[in-house]
Amino acid sequence: MKISELNRHSVGVTNEDIIQAMKKISGYLDITPSDFMEVYQVAYTHAFERLTSSIKAQDIMTKKVIAIDEDTSPIDTVKLMARHNISGLPVLNKKNKVSGIISEKDFLKQMNTLKQPSFMNVILQCLESKGCIALDLKKLSARDIMSSPPITIEMNTPVLEVANLFESHNINRVPVLDKHLNLAGIIARSDLVQAFC
Amino acid sequence: MKFFSKMRGGGLSPPAVGFSEIIWSWLGAFLGISAVAFLNYNLFSDTDLIFIIGSFGASAVLIYGAVRSPLAQPRNLIGGHIISAIIGVIAFKLFNTHLWFASSLAVATAIAAMHATKTLHPPGGATALIAVIGSQKIHNLGFYYVFIPVGAGAVIMLIIALIVNNLCKTRKYPEFWL
Numbered sequence: 144m145k146i147s148e149l150n151r152h153s154v155g156v157t158n159e160d161i162i163q164a165m166k167k168i169s170g171y172l173d174i175t176p177s178d179f180m181e182v183y184q185v186a187y188t189h190a191f192e193r194l195t196s197s198i199k200a201q202d203i204m205t206k207k208v209i210a211i212d213e214d215t216s217p218i219d220t221v222k223l224m225a226r227h228n229i230s231g232l233p234v235l236n237k238k239n240k241v242s243g244i245i246s247e248k249d250f251l252k253q254m255n256t257l258k259q260p261s262f263m264n265v266i267l268q269c270l271e272s273k274g275c276i277a278l279d280l281k282k283l284s285a286r287d288i289m290s291s292p293p294i295t296i297e298m299n300t301p302v303l304e305v306a307n308l309f310e311s312h313n314i315n316r317v318p319v320l321d322k323h324l325n326l327a328g329i330i331a332r333s334d335l336v337q338a339f340c
Numbered sequence: 341m342k343f344f345s346k347m348r349g350g351g352l353s354p355p356a357v358g359f360s361e362i363i364w365s366w367l368g369a370f371l372g373i374s375a376v377a378f379l380n381y382n383l384f385s386d387t388d389l390i391f392i393i394g395s396f397g398a399s400a401v402l403i404y405g406a407v408r409s410p411l412a413q414p415r416n417l418i419g420g421h422i423i424s425a426i427i428g429v430i431a432f433k434l435f436n437t438h439l440w441f442a443s444s445l446a447v448a449t450a451i452a453a454m455h456a457t458k459t460l461h462p463p464g465g466a467t468a469l470i471a472v473i474g475s476q477k478i479h480n481l482g483f484y485y486v487f488i489p490v491g492a493g494a495v496i497m498l499i500i501a502l503i504v505n506n507l508c509k510t511r512k513y514p515e516f517w518l
Contacts, residue, residue, distance in 0.1 A: 173409035272466040
């Protein structure tokens with residue numbers, strides 16, 4: 144469900160609320176509760192869209208992006224992610240353009256042979272074999288693990304669109320590119336939560 | 341089946357107004373109708389002039405009883421009555437040989453014209469109809485019907501509404517003029 148639709152359905156005012164409000168307002172209101180509900184819902188959606196389209200990606204993105212290049216080894220990548228406590232980062236090619244994204248999910252994908260990459264599946268594989276299956280990663284580089292091509296957005300992409308992008312592509316972060324397609328920032332799901340609250 | 345299921349309603353009925361609202365509505369309507377009725381029965385009783393018509397009773401419901409309603413605003417009160425009066429007189433003049441047609445044409449056209457001019461005022465429908473089905477005295481007025489009783493009466497009732505509704509602490513009138 145798109146964020147905008149979600150909101151339309153959860154406006155949250157009940158008929159009872161409206162009746163109480165109409166009682167409280169002195170004077171005869173020449174409307175039925177359903178008139179009000181209709182006006183309110185349309186107005187709410189309108190306001191929501193106005194607010195969310197006025198906030199752009201550049202307003203909420205993190206500008207100091209931790210990124211790696213394509214030749215970075217898995218050890219260095221994991222170290223970096225662990226040190227900064229992040230679950231994903233963009234990968235840059237030699238021309239300094241974003242060529243992919245590495246997230247926990249990409250590691251899981253590499254580490255297990257099953258179709259559904261999940262943490263529990265990896266543990267299962269670890270328990271069933273005797274060694275650590277992450278050892279196989281040693282010979283790879285970021286280039287081999289990353290998801291590519293990356294999904295990216297522009298600086299002026301409205302936040303609402305970003306939210307819908309997360310939902311439709313089932314991703315947790317998206318790099319923001321400037322006019323010259325260079326990395327300008329990154330938006331994670333947590334940035335969105337802050338923007339909406 | 342949607343056609344019939346729509347007739348079930350299903351919405352909620354709005355709450356009743358408080359006691360003070362009832363009192364103020366009564367007072368406003370009493371004074372407003374007094375003004376036009378006194379003119380009609382006492383000051384101009386010996387003339388051919390008429391100052392009160394039935395549709396003023398309906399206007400009183402709106403401008404003293406449903407003050408905030410878009411239908412009760414000055415634009416609607418004055419505009420609705422005058423536009424409908426013109427249409428009613430024209431309908432009668434053109435089709436007085438077929439009164440059923442003149443009646444329906446007057447009311448239907450009045451509603452359409454009020455909608456189109458953003459002056460919808462339900463009593464306007466009555467004002468248009470009265471121009472057709474009214475007494476000989478009304479018919480004799482011709483287009484004067486638009487000014488007296490209709491225009492003058494609407495203005496007098498508006499003045500009373502401006503005074504009474506704004507004396508009440510919880511009321512404000514109008515919401516808008518134009």
